[in-house]
Amino acid sequence: MPWMPDYEELTAARDRAVKAMSVPVGAASPLWLAFGAAASAGVAWWWMTRWARAVNIEAAMEPSVEATAPRSIEPSLAAVETSDAEPAEATAPEAIAVSALAEAQSLTAAPEPDDLTRLVGIGPKLAEALAARGVTNFAHLAAWTAEDLANVDSALSLKGRAVRDAWVAQAKRLSAEG
Numbered sequence: 001m002p003w004m005p006d007y008e009e010l011t012a013a014r015d016r017a018v019k020a021m022s023v024p025v026g027a028a029s030p031l032w033l034a035f036g037a038a039a040s041a042g043v044a045w046w047w048m049t050r051w052a053r054a055v056n057i058e059a060a061m062e063p064s065v066e067a068t069a070p071r072s073i074e075p076s077l078a079a080v081e082t083s084d085a086e087p088a089e090a091t092a093p094e095a096i097a098v099s100a101l102a103e104a105q106s107l108t109a110a111p112e113p114d115d116l117t118r119l120v121g122i123g124p125k126l127a128e129a130l131a132a133r134g135v136t137n138f139a140h141l142a143a144w145t146a147e148d149l150a151n152v153d154s155a156l157s158l159k160g161r162a163v164r165d166a167w168v169a170q171a172k173r174l175s176a177e178g
Contacts, residue, residue, distance in 0.1 A: 056120055058166045113131065113137060120166075149167075
């Protein structure tokens, strides 16, 4: 093209285009370095926040409350009904009811309240709310069933905190310590 050298602007534009095309693109682009640095910083931040987060080991190690809930007394009553001894049939349900009542009274007859704030997830205000509901000892909490947890959770708007923080497992451990 003989007319191209006549226009200096066109040769300058052509030189700029050739230079632009020689800039590395794709895998060798400097933009990939910036992207890689940002992605690495994001991954590092994610891992830092996960490793620094406190973990309740009792909640992670204990089986769920449903799995540890006491079994129904129906099988034991069926065994009593099939036995040949008639006096055992008449006294077994009464004995079970009396023993359950004695157990409940022993839990409520604790001499002094425990410091419930020793449990993870219970602060002074929540301890007061639990005391207003009659829960003052670790033994009370240790005896909770899944239904009790659900009732307290809905009444106090705990949003599953009692299950997440494994209050029952913590209370069992602390009540066993004395």
